[in-house]
Amino acid sequence: MERTREGQPEHTALLGDWAIGKTTLLMHWRRLQRQVGDAVVLTMAYPLTPDQFLSSLVVAIEAELATDWSGRLDLEVGLDLGVADARVRRPARSRDQELRATMRRLVDQRGGQDRAVVVFVDDIDLVSGPGDVLLQLRASALELYAGDVAFALVVAASSSLFAEVRSAHEPLVRFFQPLPLGPLDAPAAERAITGPLAETPVRFDAEVIGQIVELSGGRPYYLQKLAYHAFDAAESGRVSPTEFAGSFERAFASVSQEIFAGRWAAMSAIERQVVGVTARSTEPRPSGEIEAEAALRGIQPPTTRQALRRLVAHGHVDRISDGMRGRYSVGDRLFRRYLELQTCEP
Ligand SMILES: Nc1ncnc2c1ncn2[C@@H]1O[C@H](COP(=O)(O)OP(=O)(O)OP(=O)(O)O)[C@@H](O)[C@H]1O
Ligand SMILES: [Mg+2]
Structure with missing residues (x-):
């Protein structure tokens, strides 16, 4: 983001396996950026066609433009005109022209000195043909640079995103810097267990914490499952390896049912x-x-x-x-x- 603000936008692809923490990280970044006054749009993709997706992105940007005017009347007037303009002209424009026009308005109205404008798209690989969508986003962003603006795109997807967009692979990998998100390291995984526990009367034996960290491999979803069932098995505020052993079977059964069975069936x-x-x-x-x-x-x-x-x-x-x-x-x-x-x- 620093680099983007300095006029060298760095577009990013946050890549990680299911439930590894992509959405959580995007929301964390959004919070940090709003604090320093950047303009942020966060959208979630769904199983849509590229065309449907682009139009949902336009709607999300318009919604962002329509909120948080902070009493700036000049902006309000301009904005009203802008939205009206987009509505009137929509049928005559192609989807990508519309996206560019909306992004341009976002940058004009929300960008400015030392302010970055960032568009996050979560789960972009849920859109059918994510390669096409990424190419369109890239084209729109490249067009904006002509105006020398601090604008960046951050997309999140599963690790195989770039493998799936074969023919478009080269330009896309160069444009969206891959940023892999892996599991938590052991100290972070331990904190993820002990932090929330500290607010309760329950304590896990050190050995139990060690086992949860190891069994989870630092995957947040497993940490939650294992710790939740262990918490439930506490005897007078304490979870020893004995209680943990029983709770592990329940956690394992629950993950098997929710995740592994479907995976196996597919x-x-x-x-x-x-x-x-x-x-x-x-x-x-x-x-x-x-x-x-x-x-x-x-x-x-x-x-x-x-x-x-x-x-x-x-x-x-x-x-x-x-x-x-x-x-x-x-x-x-x-x-x-x-x-x-x-x-x-x-
Ligand atoms: N750094 C972290 N420490 C502890 N727990 C975390 C961390 N990051 C995420 N989690 C927890 O892990 C779970 C999964 O996180 P999240 O939904 O962000 O993952 P995701 O990669 O977006 O998953 P999906 O593949 O379903 O989109 C959430 O319950 C979240 O609270
Ligand atoms: Mg997610």
Whole structure:
């Protein structure tokens, strides 16, 4: 944002797996920016066509323009004209022209000295054909620069966003700086447990906190589930490893039902086998090893490779790249446990 204010806009793609904290971070940024007087529009994308999405973005920007006038009458008058103008002319304009005109008005009315104008779009990959939408946003932003304005776009999406927009990949990756959002590190995960607890009469044993941190892998959703059920199991204000063991099973059952069952149901028979093979080792393994093991179950190596790619794109399997080659594992401890239970021989 500093750089954007200095006239070198840095557009950003906040990328992270499901429930990793993207929306929370966008809202946090919005708060910080409003505090320093920047103009912020935060929109959430839905499963829409690109055209529907762009028009919903126009509406969101207009809504932002229509609020918080802070008693500035001059702006109010100009704004009224602006909105009326947009309404009258809408049918005659194409969607992207309309978006540009609205963005231009946002910048004219809300930008200015030391003020950045930022448009956040959460979950942009829910729009069908996110590549087209990103290209349109890019084109609109590039047009605004002619006027030398502090304007930035921040989009949030799952980690596979840029892999999905193949042909548009190059220009988009250059334009939207990828900013990966990963799990919390251990000290932050610990604070996420102990901070809220401090406001209650309940305490978790240090060993329990350690186990929750480790089992969660720093994923906020798991931290919440595990800590919630542990809290519920407290005996006279204390959760020891004994109480935790029972509460873990309830937390695990709840995550399995809410997340893993749907994930499993959406996988093909081949993907189930390949993810099962991958999950058998806790250490990341090269694709060759997984292919060899899958071959014993009658799956051809190219098929295994393809399934691995899809599993990585969905965030079910982690790929650690060392140079050109990748190593694969299921880093999510809870999901690995679910897979063990699914695939164990009766
Ligand atoms: N830094 C954090 N520390 C602790 N909890 C967090 C943190 N960030 C997010 N959370 C919690 O994790 C949960 C998921 O966060 P959030 O909805 O922001 O994730 P998301 O990446 O937007 O998810 P989705 O993929 O569903 O869009 C929320 O309940 C949120 O309160
Ligand atoms: Mg979200």
